[in-house]
Structures are given as structure tokens and as C-alpha cells.
Amino acid sequence: MSSLIKLLPKNVANQIAAGEVVQRPSSVVKELLENSVDSGAQTIKLIIKDAGKTLIQVIDDGSGMSKDDINLCFLRHATSKIRNSNDLFDLNTMGFRGEALSSISSVSHLTINSNKDSKKDIGNEIKVNGGELVNKSEVLCKKGTSVSVQNLFYNIPARRNFLKSDNVELRHIIDEFHRVSLINHQISFTFINNSNEIFNLKKSIFKERIIRVFGKSTKEKLVPINESTEIADINGxxxxxxxxxxxxxxxxxxxxxxxxxxxHLHHAVRSAYEGLILENHHPSYYLIFNVPNDSIDVNIHPNKTEIKFDNDQSIYAIVRSSIKHSLGQFNISPSIDFDSSVNLNTPYIYKDKKATHPIVDFNKSFNPFDVYTDSTKEVKVNLESSFEKESSFENVLDDLNNSISFSAFQLNNNYIITKNSSGIVIIDQKRAHQRILYEKFLKELSFANNSSQGLIFPIKLDLNSEEIRLLRSVKKSLIHLGFNFSKFNINEIEVSAIHPIFSEDQIDMIFRELIDNEILDYKKNSASLNDYMAKILSKCSSIKSGTKLENKEQESLVNDLFACKDPNVSPFNKLIFKVFSIKSVNKMFFK
Known part of the structure; x- marks a missing residue:
């Protein structure tokens, strides 16, 4: 009788392993960059084409590999980083599992050139397709290693089809590049995407690397941290x-x-900022921890970004207290200084003048209970007669009832309840306002030539280099929408004119929403850029949850909503109102 359990073929086993290690092009970038760092390279070059789907290449000037090493490097669990299980608790390298190149080679066309001898320009090359070695030879190359990954997931069509758009995948690659290049600031990095140089980072100190990656505006925002304890050293x-x-x-x-x-560490940082930032906002930080290797466990997940501390509660307390200390030390916490406030300084002419008793002027003959008639105003209710005549009290109530309309009222400052011929209508006021504004903005933005209104003082946007890169790709579309820019380069953006439907106070929020909502992929959720912009603008400009509305505002909102082309759903396809029929209300009361 034949056995049901079979040993999987080598290529199938490698593809299964690749499912955890190589999730998308950015995973390949991470593994290759970390290998270059472990090789002792001083210069690393990353080349990307079509967001890594066509080509990912990493070139370094590290130690290189010998002929024997290059023939073993793509095999599963082949590594130069560790020798036995004890080494797992004393790791000094980024990689150690010996899975990266094996997994990458099983789902791509992999080419590796490497030379270990700096005196000779002759190295070795191997080509691996789908995990199978197809060629090996000697080639001309300088000391170091070049790893080229082409046609990623060519043999797994389902995985390739599930990849996001080029813009999204490129953002993930840039995120991985940031993570490796920031901490390895002593290494020079170059990043080229589709023949365009995005980053050229020379070796520097940590602070300078942060500024070069995220832009010059970051410099004024940074607060240093430097704490040393027996458990851990924290700086950044x-x-x-x-x-x-x-x-x-x-x-x-x-x-x-x-x-x-x-x-856990993020919560420690967040708690240190408690009371200093809004509840739905998050702080930014660049923190470096140095702890004994035997006090952490990195071997949690193949991507090696999860970690376990032996004494995580102590680390939590140290992080929280060190951040609080830095915020206090550099006077970041809000305070009122009565000695230095310009608004509280005594004017020079009053410097030596003595204070005088204030004089109150009033009319002694004034009687607040006297009722008089102002010819410019019509008095609807005679308060004196209402108190003197018992029968007139009912008239006052009648007048009040006639003056107040109960056609709509607000519930919990979030919902408007009104009625129609079908029954009771409950309206989400925020979504309703978004729908009203969306149709208004869409109409304004759909004109062939949008007007612009110049600003007296240009608005400088507080953006980092990556955010500026995102907006540069849609610059023409923004200009079509009525924006003009006095400055628009890799370092800064300055808005000089806007569409008249925008207000100056909205500009920073609008651009922030465009970035956070991935404007480059607007086609996924919108028919056009105008449609996308109208959605973002309606989101930015709508009333917030919990806003109290006056009776007239409630009625106006209801009328404007049902005058819309599609009052049923918000611009983001969420239900705006719900109708409870008279029949369903009667059922509630068993009628």
C-alpha cells in the first residue's frame, strides 16, 4: 500500500517559504539592502523599475563572495551569519535565517555578480530562474556584489495580480529604504527609480540623515533624547x-x-504625549535602543521586524519617562510665563502711574420693570401683563408654540430627526453635509477652466521630501483645479493662488488629506480627479460629529439634502438617512 504522505519537491517547498518572506517587491528590497549592510558596504545603490515588478537591483562595495560562496548563497538555509543555535541569542547582523535569497530565487529571475578580491576585477556570476540554477560563469566586476531580481512572481500569476498599483508598491519600497538608510547613516545610499534619482544620501550623523530623508523643514521639529540605564540606552x-x-x-x-x-513601545510614546496632542493625532519619533543581545528575541517572524524583550515593562517605563523628560527639558510642554509675555508688559507711559479707583456711571431713575414701546421693534409678548393677568399666561404659551417649529430636532448632536409622509426620518448630519458639499464642489470643479484667486501672502506647506514627491506627480492636475505655486521643487511647495471655493484655512488640511488618501491612486475610488477632489474637500469642510445646530440650520440641512441628486448615500457610499414607517412604529407599540 503506497504512502499518502509525500515529501514536497524542492521548488514547491521554496515557493511556500517565499510566501512568508517575499510578500511584495518591498520585501525583496528589504532583504537585499540588509544583506549589503551585513557585507560591510560603504556605498549601496538601489535601482528600481516599474515599482520592482520588472527589476530590483542592489549594488554594493562590500566584502563580496568567493566562487564557492556564490554557488551556495541561493540554497535554502545557507548563511554566513550564524553557526549554531547559541548564535540566535547573540545576533550582530540583520539577516540570519538563510531564507531570503532562496525564497527570492524561487519566484523570480535572479542574477548575482560578486567579487571578493579587490586586486582583481574578475568575479563570478550565477543565474537562477524559479529556484533552478541555469548558468554560472566568470565576469568582469569590481569588488562587491550586485544582485538583480527580474520579473518577480512570474511563476505565481495570482500573487502578481494581487500586487497594488505601481504608486502604492513604490511607496512601500520607499518605506523600506527609509528604514534601512536612516539607521545606517554611516553608509552612502543612492535610490534610482525608472532612471530618476530619488535619493542620494552621503554618510552623515543620524540627525543629518533624518533631515536629508524627510526634508529641511524637519530640522526645527526635532527634540533630542539621550538616556542611559543599566537595561537600555535610548537616544534619537x-x-x-x-x-x-x-x-x-x-x-x-x-x-x-x-x-x-x-x-507596546508605541503606547509608551503615546502616553508620554498625553495632554499635548489631540486624541486622534499621533506623534512622530526616531528612537534608537541599544540593549544586550541576549535580552531580546528577534526570531519571531521571517520578516524579522517583531521583537520580544525580556523586561518589556522596564523598557516601557524608561521610554515613557525619557520622552517626558525631554519634552520638559526643552520647554515643549505648554506653559504661561507671566514674566516674559509681551501682551502682559506694562506700557511705558503707565510705568510710574498709580492706579485709580474706577468710576461707575449709572442712571438712578432707570426702572428695569417699566415696559416701554420701541417704535423700531415689535414686542410680541407683554411680560408685565403676563404676570398681572392670570388669563394671559395661556396666551404666552400659544405665542411660543406658534413661533417654534418642531419639524426637525437634533439628537445627541449627531442626528437630525424629522418627519415626512412615510414616517419618521433619522439623518446623519455629518454625512448629509458631506453629500451637499460634494455636489457643490463637483459642480464648481467640473468647469473646463477653473478660476484662481491670488493670495496676499503665499502659504508654505509643511511637507517632507516623500510627500512633495507624491504631489509633484499631480502638479498639472492641481494647477487645472485652480492652484498656482510660487515654489514647487524637491525641497518646498509654496501656494500663491487657490480656487475661490477654498479658504486659506483649508489649504494645509486639503493637501494633507490628498497625501494621506494616496492621491496617486484616485482612479480606484473616483471617476476623475475632480470627483476625488470634491470628495476630499467635502470631507475637510463638513461639520464635525457632535456639532450643535440651530433650528434654522437643521431645517436648511434637511432641505438641501433632499435637493441633492443622490441624497441616499454620502460621497463615500455610506447611508445618510433611515426612514421608520408609521406601520413599523405601530408595531413597536403592538398596535
Whole structure:
């Protein structure tokens, strides 16, 4: 009888392993960059084509590989980083599992050139397609290694089809590049995408590397941290509270030079900012931890970004207290200084003048209970007669009832309840306002030539280099929508004119929403850029949840909503109102 359990073929086993290690092009970038760092390279070059789907190439000037090493490097669990299980608790390298090149080679066309001898320009080359070695030879190359990954996921069509658009995949690649290049600031990095140089980072100190990656505007936002304890040394920078954002951007933890994700540490940082930032905002930080290698466990997941501390509660307390200390030390916490406030300085002419008793002037003959008639105003209710005549009290109530309309009222400052011929209507006021504004903005923006209104003082946007790169790709569309720019380069953006439907106060929020909502991929959720902009503008400009509305505002909102082309759903396809029929109400009361 034949056995049901079979040993999987080598290529199938490698493809299964690749599912965890190589999730998208950015995963390949991470593994190759870390290998170059481990090789002792001083210069690393990353070349990308079509967001990594066509080509990912990493070139370094590191130690290189011999002929024997290059023939073993793509085999599963082949590594130069560790020798036995004890080495797992004393890791000094980024990689150690011996899975990266094996997994990458099983789902791509892999080419590796490497030379270990700096005196000779002759090295070795191997080509691996789908995990199978197809060629090996000697080639001309300088000391170092070049790894080229082409046609990623060519043999797994389902995985390739599930990749996002080029813009989204490129953002993930840039994120990985940031993580590796920030902590390895002593190494020079170059990043080329589709023949365009995005980053050219020379070796520098940590602060300078942060500024070069995220832009010059970052310099004024940084607050240094430097704490040393027996458990851990923490240094780096946090960002001032006033520069917190709604998205979790620019948040970096590095433990023993390795980027890690740790919700426990993030909570420690967040709690240190408590009371200094809005509840729905997040702080930015660039924190480096140095701890004993035997006090952490990195071997949690193949991507090696998860980590376990032996004494995580102590680390939590140290992080929280060190950030609080830095915020206090550099006077970041809000305070009122009565000695230095310009608004509280005594004018020179009053410097030596003595205070005098205030004089109150009043009319002694004035009687507040006297009722008089103003010819310019019509008095609807005679208060004196209502108190003197018992029968007139009912008349006052009648007048009040006639003056107040109960056609709509607000519930919990979030919903408007009204009625129609079908029954009771409950309306979400925020979504209703978004629908009203969306149709208004869409109409304004759909004209062939949009008008612009110049600003007296240009508005400088507080953006980092990556955010500026995103907006540069849609610059022409923004100009068509009525924006004009006095400056628009890799370092800064300055808005000089806007469409008349915008207000100056909205500009920063609008551009922030465009970035956070991935404007480059607007076609996924919108028919056109105008449609997308109308959605973003309606989101920025609508009333917030919990806003109290006056009776006239409620009625106006209801009337404007049902005058819309599609009052049923918001611009983001969420239900705006719900009708409870008289029949369903009767059922509630068993009628």
C-alpha cells in the first residue's frame, strides 16, 4: 500500500517559504539592502523599475563572495551569519535565517555578480530562474556584489495580480529604504527609480540623515533624547507635539540597529504625549535602543521586524519617562510665563502711574420693570401683563408654540430627526453635509477652466521630501483645479493662488488629506480627479460629529439634502438617512 504522505519537491517547498518572506517587491528590497549592510558596504545603490515588478537591483562595495560562496548563497538555509543555535541569542547582523535569497530565487529571475578580491576585477556570476540554477560563469566586476531580481512572481500569476498599483508598491519600497538608510547613516545610499534619482544620501550623523530623508523643514521639529540605564540606552529624536499628525507617519524604532514594530513601545510614546496632542493625532519619533543581545528575541517572524524583550515593562517605563523628560527639558510642554509675555508688559507711559479707583456711571431713575414701546421693534409678548393677568399666561404659551417649529430636532448632536409622509426620518448630519458639499464642489470643479484667486501672502506647506514627491506627480492636475505655486521643487511647495471655493484655512488640511488618501491612486475610488477632489474637500469642510445646530440650520440641512441628486448615500457610499414607517412604529407599540 503506497504512502499518502509525500515529501514536497524542492521548488514547491521554496515557493511556500517565499510566501512568508517575499510578500511584495518591498520585501525583496528589504532583504537585499540588509544583506549589503551585513557585507560591510560603504556605498549601496538601489535601482528600481516599474515599482520592482520588472527589476530590483542592489549594488554594493562590500566584502563580496568567493566562487564557492556564490554557488551556495541561493540554497535554502545557507548563511554566513550564524553557526549554531547559541548564535540566535547573540545576533550582530540583520539577516540570519538563510531564507531570503532562496525564497527570492524561487519566484523570480535572479542574477548575482560578486567579487571578493579587490586586486582583481574578475568575479563570478550565477543565474537562477524559479529556484533552478541555469548558468554560472566568470565576469568582469569590481569588488562587491550586485544582485538583480527580474520579473518577480512570474511563476505565481495570482500573487502578481494581487500586487497594488505601481504608486502604492513604490511607496512601500520607499518605506523600506527609509528604514534601512536612516539607521545606517554611516553608509552612502543612492535610490534610482525608472532612471530618476530619488535619493542620494552621503554618510552623515543620524540627525543629518533624518533631515536629508524627510526634508529641511524637519530640522526645527526635532527634540533630542539621550538616556542611559543599566537595561537600555535610548537616544534619537522625537517631534514636537504641535507637529503631530492624524496618520502614523515617521515613526521609527531601532533596536540594536534593526528596525522593529512594537505596539507596546508605541503606547509608551503615546502616553508620554498625553495632554499635548489631540486624541486622534499621533506623534512622530526616531528612537534608537541599544540593549544586550541576549535580552531580546528577534526570531519571531521571517520578516524579522517583531521583537520580544525580556523586561518589556522596564523598557516601557524608561521610554515613557525619557520622552517626558525631554519634552520638559526643552520647554515643549505648554506653559504661561507671566514674566516674559509681551501682551502682559506694562506700557511705558503707565510705568510710574498709580492706579485709580474706577468710576461707575449709572442712571438712578432707570426702572428695569417699566415696559416701554420701541417704535423700531415689535414686542410680541407683554411680560408685565403676563404676570398681572392670570388669563394671559395661556396666551404666552400659544405665542411660543406658534413661533417654534418642531419639524426637525437634533439628537445627541449627531442626528437630525424629522418627519415626512412615510414616517419618521433619522439623518446623519455629518454625512448629509458631506453629500451637499460634494455636489457643490463637483459642480464648481467640473468647469473646463477653473478660476484662481491670488493670495496676499503665499502659504508654505509643511511637507517632507516623500510627500512633495507624491504631489509633484499631480502638479498639472492641481494647477487645472485652480492652484498656482510660487515654489514647487524637491525641497518646498509654496501656494500663491487657490480656487475661490477654498479658504486659506483649508489649504494645509486639503493637501494633507490628498497625501494621506494616496492621491496617486484616485482612479480606484473616483471617476476623475475632480470627483476625488470634491470628495476630499467635502470631507475637510463638513461639520464635525457632535456639532450643535440651530433650528434654522437643521431645517436648511434637511432641505438641501433632499435637493441633492443622490441624497441616499454620502460621497463615500455610506447611508445618510433611515426612514421608520408609521406601520413599523405601530408595531413597536403592538398596535
Amino acid at each position: 529624536f522625537i517631534v514636537k507635539p504641535e507637529h503631530s499628525r492624524k496618520t502614523k507617519t515617521s515613526q521609527f524604532f531601532f533596536v540594536n540597529n534593526r528596525f522593529v514594530k512594537n505596539s
